[in-house]
Amino acid sequence: MDSTPAVDLDLIRRYNQPGPRYTSYPTAPHFSHDYDATDFARDLAAADTDTPLSLYVHLPFCRSLCYYCGCHMKVTQRADSIQRYVDALKQEIDQMAALVSAERPVVQMHWGGGTPTYLTAEQIRDLGTHIRRRFRVADDAEISIEADPRGLTEDRVAAAAEVGFNRMSVGVQDVNRVVQEAINRIQPTETVAQALRWAREYGFEGLNVDLVYGLPHQTPERFQHTLDVVDRLQPDRIALYSYAHVPSIKKHQRVIDEDALPVPETKLRLFKQGLEHLTARSGYRFIGMDHFARPTDALARAQDTGDLHRNFQGYSTRADAEVVAFGVSGISQLRGAYAQNVKALPAYYEQVANENAPTVFRGVRLSPEDQLRRHVIMQLMCNFHLDKAAVAERFEIDFDDVFADAWARLSLLEADGLLIRTENALHVQPPGRLLIRNIARAFDAYCDHADHPVHAQTV
Ligand code: SF4
Missing domain, CATH: 1.10.10.920 (Arc Repressor Mutant, subunit A)
Known part of the structure; x- marks a missing residue:
């Protein structure tokens, strides 16, 4: 191809x-409160025992705020807040496991955020082990974690590898200091390189790097520097996202100096520059919608055989799996329904404490x-x-x-x-x-x- x-x-x-962007169809604005936790529990229980599962775990906490952030996250420095959340997740997982046939194989798992690697090594090990006790994780499951190179430590990477993670997605965004200062995300390139070295040392097979274009102070020259640095890091996959400046919705984006943002024409040229560099020069295949992969990568191979699939985490090779999400704001995707968990932490804690999982608050059953x-x-x-x-x-x-x-x-x-x-x-x-x-x-x-x-x- x-x-x-x-x-x-x-x-x-x-x-x-x-x-x-069709991470779902119907798309999230069409989810409604008419579809609730009872509906979801019924739909979940209806699947065959051999329908595989893909588990998504949302870990919303971050150490500091990146001004461009569009994720569902919460900044905290309180270790007790994070531990409380991990404890609630374990309870939710227990409650949900009781609704799902124990025979269903888990062929994929993803921890997203927020910053999953803000958990301590001990918490990563504890939560990972807990999930493995409750679900039957297949030997060849694809298990991925989003990592923030800032604050990532060798013991966290080792703990992730110990509980089976084999893919890591590392947020780079842009390597230029002036851009990093403008988005409040200072991370020297050596910090990123160290994260990838650890991942490789501990046997992670697939490494992904996230980049963003359209950030303040990005110019073609600076963006080229980022692309050249990423070439040296040699990830297997690259996601090149467009920065969505929506300060009316994401209030913290107001801190970004709009005069420093690339004008639309420059932004378009940054996209062209990135796409041409990654494909023609670096040899990645454009998979579609922001994603690039080495031609030998599983995503590219799945595309060749017509087996590529798309869900809320992006592209996936496990087409037939049903996604079950844990944690605030997570979205489950069943054969015939989508369901989103409550977004606010107090509501989430209350539901889990009352043994009310699923914590779903809206969704849609597909006609x-x-x-x-x-x-x-x-x-x-x-x-x-x-x-x-x-x-x-x-x-x-x-x-x-x-x-x-x-x-x-x-x-x-x-x-x-x-x-x-x-x-x-x-x-x-x-x-x-x-x-x-x-x-x-x-x-x-x-x-x-x-x-x-x-x-x-x-x-
Ligand atoms: S680390 Fe990620 S989720 Fe957290 S504030 Fe930065 S961009 Fe947002």
């Missing part, structure tokens, strides 16, 4: 408009049509290809009949070279990979297509 989409800035400008459209949208988002006959057979539908409107919406995108439609299939072309959200949106029944034509911030 050709891994290098051409970056046509005119095309990107034309299609650049706000839209869903048969939602499941069909989710499948189509995820095929496009992950594998850049749609086989009409395969969809028709799987869902027992007449594809042309059901998707007549969606198919018609694609004409303009086809004329712009984003895709090719044949009688039996839709093939996304290299320029379309960068604009895959626009293509997927044609199949989104919740989108008001009259108000939101395909043209007009996708990057």
Whole structure:
């Protein structure tokens, strides 16, 4: 598969408009309070005993605030607060394990945040062991943890390896001091390099580095320096995220000097620079939606075989697993439903203390049509290809009949070279990979297509 989409800035400008990222379908704004913890418990129990599980654990605490942060997190220096949360998580895990068949294999687990590595080595070991006692974690499970190089210590990495972690995602963002000062995240490159050395020493097989473009004081020259440093770090995967400056929603972003932010045109050029460098020079494959991987990496291989999947943690190789989330704000993804846990810590503690897990407060049960459209949208988002006959057979539908409107919406995108439609299939072309959200949106029944034509911030 050709891994290098051409970056046509005119095309990107034309299609650049706000839209869903399709980590779920229906997307989170369509979750409702009508779907509650009782519904989720029932749906969870309904799965076959051989349906694999993917566990997500949200650890919201951070030592200090990065001004660009868009995550669900809480800054604290109180060790007792973190211990209280770990204790509650263990209780929640016990309560949830009672609802899930003990035979279901856990093929994937991810700890996200916040800063999971803000836990002490002892807490990482304790929580990891606890999960393994309650669930049947497969020998070849992919187990990943998000790490903040600042504050990461060798004993934490050793503890993570001891309880089975084999993938680490390290937040780098930008290596230039002036940028780091502006976002309140000072981390010398040697700190990052040490984090990766420890991970490799302790046998982590897959290392991911996160970068962000569009940050204050980023220039093409400074961004190039970041890309060159990352080349030397040689991660297996890279995520290149766009900074979303939304101070009306994320109040702490008001601290960022807006005059120091790259203007939209510069931001677009930073994206082009990053994409071209990572693919053409560094040899990564553009997987889709911010993600790059070595051609030999499992993500790239899964894309080759059409087995790539997408969930709230991004891309995944474990397509058939149901995601069960623990901790505040975590989102579970079952075959037929999505469910989000309560976001506030007091509410979470109260529910767990009352043995009220699942701590779900909203969600959505998917109709048969939602499941069909989710499948189509995820095929496009992950594998850049749609086989009409395969969809028709799987869902027992007449594809042309059901998707007549969606198919018609694609004409303009086809004329712009984003895709090719044949009688039996839709093939996304290299320029379309960068604009895959626009293509997927044609199949989104919740989108008001009259108000939101395909043209007009996708990057
Ligand atoms: S470490 Fe991550 S989650 Fe915590 S404040 Fe910084 S960006 Fe946000």
